[in-house]
Amino acid sequence: MQDSKLKVIGPIEDLRHVSYLTRKISFKGQTTSALIFLFNGQAYSYVNHCMHMHRPLNCEQDAIFDDTGKYLRCSMHGFIFDPTTGECQSPVCLGQRLQALRLQQHDGILYFAEKHLTPID
Ligand code: FES
Numbered sequence: 001m002q003d004s005k006l007k008v009i010g011p012i013e014d015l016r017h018v019s020y021l022t023r024k025i026s027f028k029g030q031t032t033s034a035l036i037f038l039f040n041g042q043a044y045s046y047v048n049h050c051m052h053m054h055r056p057l058n059c060e061q062d063a064i065f066d067d068t069g070k071y072l073r074c075s076m077h078g079f080i081f082d083p084t085t086g087e088c089q090s091p092v093c094l095g096q097r098l099q100a101l102r103l104q105q106h107d108g109i110l111y112f113a114e115k116h117l118t119p120i121d
Contacts (some may be wrong), residue, residue, distance in 0.1 A: 002103040005118050006104060006111040009036060012043060014109065020064050025112075027101070031120065034084060034101055035064055037059035039083040043110055045087050050074040059080070072098070 010025060020037035025047075027034075033048040035057065048056045053076060057064045071080040071089065079090040102113040105119030106114035112119070 003113075004016075005115045006113055007117060009103075009112060009119075011108055012038075012105055012110045015043060015110070020058075026100075026118040026120055027114070031067070034093045034112070034117075036103075037064065037083070038057075038069040043103050043105065044083060045103050045112065046072075047101065049099065050076060050079060051088070051096050051098075052077060052079050052090075052093050062111040 009021075015021060015036065015038045020035055023034045023036065025032060025034050027047060033056065034045050034046045035048045036043065048058070050057055052074065055074065055076045057072060058075045063075060064072050066073035066080055072083050073080050079093060081088050081098055086100050088094055088096045091096055101117065104111045104113040
């Protein structure tokens, strides 16, 4: 892969067997983690950081979806987010968005496509 902004995540097939994956990353100079998941067959990734009280979405439970499976849910106070846009649907943070991370897929391998992202092993 020649494009230097592409950073390998792994086979997209791995996402079909789990609710989500996390990866430690440095993004725009901050050490954090990324959530990666499939929703309606499409891969999405967001910085794992809830804008409400600055906690990872999975801080209290090993889960990032609500019971319906239609919304991302922060396990700290239960705020929900549109998984396709990261937009908060809960009144306090209505309209604010999780930080989306661009992805690309080549030959079954998923990559971060972000210049300012570095995976941390
Ligand atoms: S920290 Fe996420 S809902 Fe409060």
